[in-house]
Each structure stands twice: as C-alpha cells, then as structure tokens.
Amino acid sequence: MRIVSLIPSGTEIVALLGAADRLVGRSHECDHPPEITAAPALTSQNTHYDPASGVDAKAIDSQVAQATESGRSLYTIDEQQLAQLEPDLIITQNLCSVCSIDLDSVRRVAERIPSKPRVLTLNPQSVEDILDDIYRVGDAIGMGEQAMHQVVSLRQRMDRAEEHINPYDDGPVCGFMEWTDPIYIAGHWNVQLIERAGARHPLNEAVAKPGSGAAVGPQQAERIAGHSIAVPSEIFAATNPRYLVIAPCGLTLKQAIHETNQLYKAHEWFRQLPAVREGRVAVVDGNQMFNRPGPRVVDALEFMVAFINDRPHLIPENFPFERWTPEAQDS
Numbered sequence: 001m002r003i004v005s006l007i008p009s010g011t012e013i014v015a016l017l018g019a020a021d022r023l024v025g026r027s028h029e030c031d032h033p034p035e036i037t038a039a040p041a042l043t044s045q046n047t048h049y050d051p052a053s054g055v056d057a058k059a060i061d062s063q064v065a066q067a068t069e070s071g072r073s074l075y076t077i078d079e080q081q082l083a084q085l086e087p088d089l090i091i092t093q094n095l096c097s098v099c100s101i102d103l104d105s106v107r108r109v110a111e112r113i114p115s116k117p118r119v120l121t122l123n124p125q126s127v128e129d130i131l132d133d134i135y136r137v138g139d140a141i142g143m144g145e146q147a148m149h150q151v152v153s154l155r156q157r158m159d160r161a162e163e164h165i166n167p168y169d170d171g172p173v174c175g176f177m178e179w180t181d182p183i184y185i186a187g188h189w190n191v192q193l194i195e196r197a198g199a200r201h202p203l204n205e206a207v208a209k210p211g212s213g214a215a216v217g218p219q220q221a222e223r224i225a226g227h228s229i230a231v232p233s234e235i236f237a238a239t240n241p242r243y244l245v246i247a248p249c250g251l252t253l254k255q256a257i258h259e260t261n262q263l264y265k266a267h268e269w270f271r272q273l274p275a276v277r278e279g280r281v282a283v284v285d286g287n288q289m290f291n292r293p294g295p296r297v298v299d300a301l302e303f304m305v306a307f308i309n310d311r312p313h314l315i316p317e318n319f320p321f322e323r324w325t326p327e328a329q330d331s
Contacts, residue, residue, distance in 0.1 A: 001019075001022050001088045001089060001141055001142070002022065002024045002085065002086060002087045002088045002089070002115075003019065003022045003023050003024065003087060003088070003089050003090075003091065003141065004023070004024060004025035004026070004042065004082065004085060004087040004089070004090045004091070004117070005023060005025075005026055005027070005030060005090075005091040006026070006027045006042065006043060006077075006090065006091065006092045006093075006101055006106060007027060007029075007030075007091060007092060007093045007122065008027065008029050008030045008031070008032065008292050008294065009093075009122065009124075009130075009133070009292045009293045009294030010091035010092070010093070010120075010122060010133075010137065010294070011023065011026055011027075011030040011032075011036055011091075012032055012033070012292070012294040012295055012296065013133065013134050013137045013294055013295060014036075014091070014137060014141070015032075015033050015035070015036055016134070016150055016294075016295045017134075017137065017138055017141070017143045017146045017147060017150065018143070018146060019141055019143060020033070020035050020036050022141065023036055023039045024039055024040075024085045024087060025039055025040055025041075025042045025081070025082060025085050025087065026039045026040070026041055026042065027041065027042065027043040027101070028041040028042075028043050028044050028045065029043075029250075029287075032288065032296075040081065040085075042077055042078045042081055042082050043075050043076065043077050043078070043101055044075065044076050045075055058181040058182075075101040075102075075105075077101055077105065077106070077109060079109050079112070082109060082113065083112070083113045083114065083115075086113075086114070086115040087113070087115060087117045088115065088117055088118065089117055089118050089119075089120060089140055089141065090106060090110055090117050090118070090119050090120070091120050091122065091137065091140075092106045092119060092120070092121055092122070093121060093122050093123060094121050094122075094123045103119075103121055106119060107119055118140070120136065120137065120140050122136070122137075122293070124188075124189070124293040125188045125189070125224065125227075126188065126189055126192060126221075126224050126225075127158075127189045127192050127193070127196075127221070127297060127301075128221050129189075129293070130189060130293045130294065130295075130297050131151050131154060131155070133293070133294075134147050134150060134151050134154075134295065135147045135148070135151065138150075150295070154295060154298045157298050157302065158196075158298055158301055161298075161301055161302045161305045161314060162196055162301075162305065164198075164305050164309050164311050164314065165196070165197060165198035165305060165308075165309055166198065167196075167198075167220065169198065170200055171198040171199045171200055171308070172199050172200065172241075172242040172243060172308070173199065173200050173201070173202060173239050173240060173241045173242055173243070174194050174197075174199035174200065174201060174241055174242070174243040174244070174245065174304075174308060175201075175236065175239060175241030175243070175244040175245070175273070175275060176190060176191075176194060176201060176244075176245045176247070177244075177245070177246045177247070177248065178190070178228045178247065178248065178249050178286070178290075178291065179228075179230075179248050179249060180246065180248055180259045180260070180262075180263055181259070181262075181263075182230045183230065183231055183232075183233060183236050184228045184229065184230050184231075184249075185201070185203050185204055185228060185229060185231055185236065186201055186204060186225075186228060187204060187225060187226060187227040187228030187229065188224075188225055188226070188227060188228070188293075189225075189293060189297060190225075190228075190290055190291075190300075191204055191205065191206050191225035192206055192220070192223065192224070192225060193290075193297070193300055193301050193304050194304060195220070195223070196220055196301060196304075196305075197301065197304035197305045197307070197308045197309070198305070198308055198309055199243060199304075199308050201225075202239050203229075203231055203235065203236070203239060204225055204226060204228075204229055205225065206223035206224055206225040207223060207224065207225070208222055208223055209222050209223070209224060233267065233269055233270075234269065237269040237270075237272070237273060240273070240274050241273060241274065241275045242274050242275055242278070242280060243275050243280045243281075243282075243307065243308055244273060244275035244276065244280065244281045244282070245281075245282050245283075245284060245290075245304075245307070246259070246260050246281065246282070246283045246284070246324070247283075247284040247285070247286035247289060247290045247291065248286045249286050249287075249291040250286060250287050250291070251285075251286050251287055252285055252287050253283065253284070253285040253320050253321070253322065256283045256284065256285065256286055257283050257322060257324065260281070260283050260324055264276070264326055271326075276326070279323075279325050281323070281324040281325070282303075282307050282321050282322070282323060282324065283321060283322050283324045284303075284319075284320065284321040285320035285321070288320050289303075289319070289320060289321075299316040299319060302314050302315065302316055303315050303316065303319050303321065
C-alpha cells in the first residue's frame, strides 16, 4: 500500500504502527518521527512567521482572518506530484482548516488522480477519539492487530500517569493558551488533559455527555469539551490561574518563548497572573505537542500531570518545553 498523509497526526500514527516505509508523501508539517522526512512534502503554507521582521501572533491571526474572509486557502498542494506518487490511501482531516489543508481541497484533488485513492478523514475531538483514530488507520492499512497493541500500551501509560492525581478533587486553575494574540484558550482534548491532570479550566470546561451522570473519576472519558475559543485578556486574567501553559498552535518552542516574552513586556495583566508571579509557567512547542491529535497526546498528559502535581520524573524524555520566568527572557 502506498500512503500519503497530509496531517502530522496521521503520519505519526502510520509510523507508530510500523508502516513508515509505506509513506510515499506527506505534508510540509509532518516532521516526526525523523525517518518520515524522506518522503516528499506535498503541501506548503501561505502564512509566515518571522520574529526578525516584526511579524507576530497578532499579525498571523490577521493573515488567517483575511484569507478566510476572501475565501483563499491557507495551504497549497502539489497536485501533479501527488498524482505521480499514485497513492492508494490519503489521510487528511476535517477538524480545522487553519491547521492543515481542508478536506474539500483534498477530495477534489483525489478525484482527479488516476489511482483513485481512498481518502481517510480524521476528525478527533477527544482523547478517546484520538485513540480510536489509531484503530481507524490500522484498519485502513491492514494493521489492525498492531493498532490494538499500541492503543493498549498508550492506555496503560495514561493509567499510570493518572495514578498521581485525585480525580475527585477540583484542583487548581490552569490557564492554557493555544494562541496569544488574541488569546485562544484550550479546547477539545487539551481541556481533558488539564482536568485529568488534576486541574480546572473554567472558561471552557469539559461537560458530561447526555445520560452519563456526573462522569467523574473512572468515567472521565464521558466528559468532553468544545473547540478552542477566543477570550478577552481581562476575562482570562480574572480566572487567576495558578498554573499556565503557553503552547501556540503551529509555533516552535523558540517562537512560543518569543511570544511569551512579548506578553510579559507589553501587559500588566499578564505580569500579575499568579502563575507568572509564582513561577509556574510552562512554554511548550505547540507545533509538536498538544495541538497534534496523535499518539503523543499521551506524552502531553504525562507532562501535564508532572507539571501540575510536581512529579518531574513523569515528564517524557526530550519533551519540548521550557519553564519560563521573567528572569529568563531574551534581551
């Protein structure tokens, strides 16, 4: 089978199942694990981030808004090269047109390819959906048994991490920025990660599915959250987060640190947050973690449990983050 994955999470699932050698094409964002970068990148983005030129989070948000309003795609795809690869399967998504190339564009291209590839669409909105996607990809590429073993292993890691928290205690407030200007707070699975790590996310809480009762303790899978939402800075500050995670979607760790420094320099409300004053701010590579609904969501859970519960030994090796303090700012 010849596989093209146009989303990083799909690519990581393919590699997790031991099928990286079947990957003949990928998106420009697919960069993990390293061996998959041998496959050609078939997409490119039409927005750009360059701190040296003064382009910042607000400017990127403006670029995205202008493109959306005008109907322009945020991404391009090399249709000719894709056709030459003759894929049997194309993995894409329908969750966020800002994060990856949109489903309609992929379908239009796929219909014109002589090999008539199947298009597998992933649309996870919860931790459990992410694990289910591993089964879906496994079934699509004939590796269902491998998918089962991998999901069992991931669930075991989740269980071990959650042994360190009390699921019946509301815990402290944890602020989570998926974007910094404007502020977009956690949505979907990231809210679940916060709550399963023993903290609260009051501006966008997970709620129990209809008919599932309180859905607490062992029934946490029955609690789901909506998409990420923009909130005014004064509302965000009013939650008085004791912990703060800054993981802007699509930005590297260096870029995320730059944006965090800008917040501190420009805004008194940010400087007065309890998490900032008390040194409980974690800046994370949002391009790699939290915003990719793939197998490393378990790494993200382990990190959140470690960060909120002072269990540093739980942080996965090479997890891309930095404990940020005002003293650690760049000049």
